[in-house]
Amino acid sequence: MARQLTSEKRTFLVGAAIGAGMTARAAAHGGADFLLALHAGRLRVMGAPSISCMLPVADNNRAVLEFARAEILGRVDLPVFFGACAFDPRVDLEALVADVKAAGFDGICNFPTAVHFDGAMRENLEYGGGGFGREVMLMQVARNQGLQTCGYVRQQEEAVLMADAGVDVVCINYGWNAGGMAGVPSRYTLEDAGEHARQVFEAVRRRRPRVRCAVEGGPITTPEEAQQVAEASGAAGYIGGSTIDRIPLETAVAETTSAYKAVATLQKRIHSLKSEWLGEGHEFGLIGRSAAITSVVQMIRKVADSELSVLISGENGTGKELVARAVHAASSRRDQRMVAVNCAAIPRELLESELFGHEAGAFTGAVKARVGRFEQASNTTLLLDEIGDLALPLQAKLLRVLEDGSFERLGTNTPRKTRARILCATNQPLRRMVAEGAFREDLLYRLNAVEITLPSLRDRIEDIPLLVRHLLPTIAEEMNPRVQQMDASAYRALMRHTWPGNVRELRNVLERAVIMCDGDAVTAADLPVLDAVPFTGGGNVPAETAAAPAATVAEPVVREPRDERAWILAALERNRFRRGETARDLGLARKTLYNKMRRYDLL
CATH class of the missing domain: 3.20.20.70 (Aldolase class I)
Structure with missing residues (x-):
């Protein structure tokens, strides 16, 4: 046949x-x-x-x-x-x-x-x-x-x-x-x-x-x-x-012959290629070869082309949005842009309109109709970040969308349909919230068709060298082009830290170290951030971890900020008072950060 x-x-x-x-x-x-x-x-x-x-x-x-x-x-x-x-x-x-x-x-x-x-x-x-x-x-x-x-x-x-x-x-x-x-x-x-x-x-x-x-x-x-x-x-x-056939053969034969003539150069190139091998999640920006991160990448590939909702859980700074974008990029919806909503960054009274849209006159100030995120994402992927911050009435409406794809805009009873593929991310313990009555159990079951749990950086400490090799060149190019590498003393210091802020904290540490470095290699002496004010950009760190005593090489003690003003000020200093980066660091909208800075006289 x-x-x-x-x-x-x-x-x-x-x-x-x-x-x-x-x-x-x-x-x-x-x-x-x-x-x-x-x-x-x-x-x-x-x-x-x-x-x-x-x-x-x-x-x-x-x-x-x-x-x-x-x-x-x-x-x-x-x-x-x-x-x-x-x-x-x-x-x-x-x-x-x-x-x-x-x-x-x-x-x-x-x-x-x-x-x-x-x-x-x-x-x-x-x-x-x-x-x-x-x-x-x-x-x-x-x-x-x-x-x-x-x-x-x-x-x-x-x-x-x-x-x-x-x-x-x-x-x-x-x-x-x-x-x-x-x-x-x-x-x-x-x-x-x-x-x-x-x-x-x-x-x-x-x-x-x-x-x-x-x-x-x-x-x-x-x-x-x-x-x-x-x-x-x-x-x-x-x-x-x-x-x-012809062009690849000509190229391959010429290059192979040249390689035999210059075997030392070839060996150096092979070594360079090996050093660039950052794990099978590299194409998604998920760097590492540990079993923990490899398992995450394998799960992404398995669920990407399904229509199942996915719950992505993990501490702040572990890369939940990165995983969501990886699921989208590996799916059949990749040609359409993913739509993302940070539920914690939008005031609760506005979140329903943000998600479902509204008709003109639905509430004071609604002068014209607005398309919600579920409609925008009808043929693509919708990420609901910080889903644990969703109020109970909105949880009920989200459950209906997950069950039959239907919803109504504010100000009308006309049902609409969406084909959006729903991904949710959270750093909160949703099962405990269910027990406390703060999160609907039936919604959790719907969201949890597939759960991808991101490991904390302290649970994949062996990936730190690969992460550094991946991040350092980009950071150095932007902030201090003289820096080419990191020496063993700096690696040892990084490997001993508990990383309550995870990969986000690691990037902040590397940025500070690159600025402080006077030579071409970052050393332990260039890592004052591990000895000074600790990272406070979020992350659900177990109490026993946060209170662990310093073991070696100036291990920091993780403290909670005294108040919200101190928390914001520490993040501003850490990000050199760049509001956009500070807002991302804290998981806030830029407008929310601006309002808080004005309230605390930080402008």
Whole structure:
């Protein structure tokens, strides 16, 4: 049974146009969606440029049948397309397609193609019956015999003809690839290629909305360039020939040979790469290789694509919002921006309107209707931070949203629906709050479909060196570029601290140390913050931890601030009186912080 191209629209198709079994298996291993067995690919393996396939050096169709049977068909579990040459009007297209199907190919494409010719050569080819019109006939014959089809085109009228012929994929070929040692200059820039394809694909989709559109060749020599052209044009796929076999092979052989000539340099690079390896959560900004943080990353990957609500719990400064953004980034909703609400930073009397919206006249000052966060997040993810601060009446309304997705704006009884995926974060003990009557038990059960509990920094102390290596370069670049590293004495001091403020506190300590450092390496002497006023930016620190006596190297005693004014002042000093950073440190809205500073005469 023929293997089919995926019909999933979200999948970006990648086709590998190759000429050898080894390349075919490597492309399949790398995640290619389909293969194209081309005579051009076979000639590249032999050291000739792709353009040589346009010369009468061999019977194209026989050559492709022979090498594909021997090396590709039956050896990869991917759809394989036959690169057919229709230049010879004497070839019986029905018989050719029948042979291709009998050999076990899943599809057929027109390559080499007449679109590579122009001027008198193209006119003569068309006049002799071996031009692009014959390639369109080839696609029709292939479809009639049950094969999938990929039509190569250059111009809009060619693409429309292929679309009308019913091909599965329309691929714009911009000409021979420009990159590598054997590349040729392209007449297109990346910007020109994107705009040209956009216009062509719009015309194609007006006639056949479901046809897959792809790009290939010309100025595209890297994945980044392919993505740039695809984004500009709306392409749903990319086919690579030289970019998948010749250019990577040339680069790899040159670099490997160079590495053998400079093994010491290579070893230094390997060491550098190892030092940059910061754990599997690195892509989400979750740094560390401890079992605790690895478990969190694994849980994120498991729950990301589900629609279950997720409760993220942990002390202040452990990275709850970072985890929420990681869940969103790994989900199918990643293309839409996540909506976040800090329930503790909004006055309770305004929070209901913030979440559910209101109609004009719903309350004093409501001069016009307002869309709430649940409506804003209907097709994306909604993070409710500090969910433990939600008042009981609002908890009941949130429960209804979680149960059936319905709610009403303030000032109306008209129900509305939301498809928002709900994530909640808290540093409060919700189960104890349930026992005390401060939090609804049924809401907790709804929120707690999946719980991700973030470890405190003191519970993954082995991750501190990795965190420092990750944070220090960025901090130093901004505050003191002379600083390059941290010495052993400073690492020992950091490893002995209890970190009541978790990763947020660690960042504050590093910022202070970088400023204090006079050389190129932070030492223990540059860490006065561990000897002076302790971190007070929040965090539910167990009493026995907070009261633990100093063990070594000037271990601080964690004290509560005497009052709110002292708490805010300490945070302002810690953040060099930058209000935005201080507000984030304290978990307050900037306006709330400003009002408190004015109240306590701190402006």
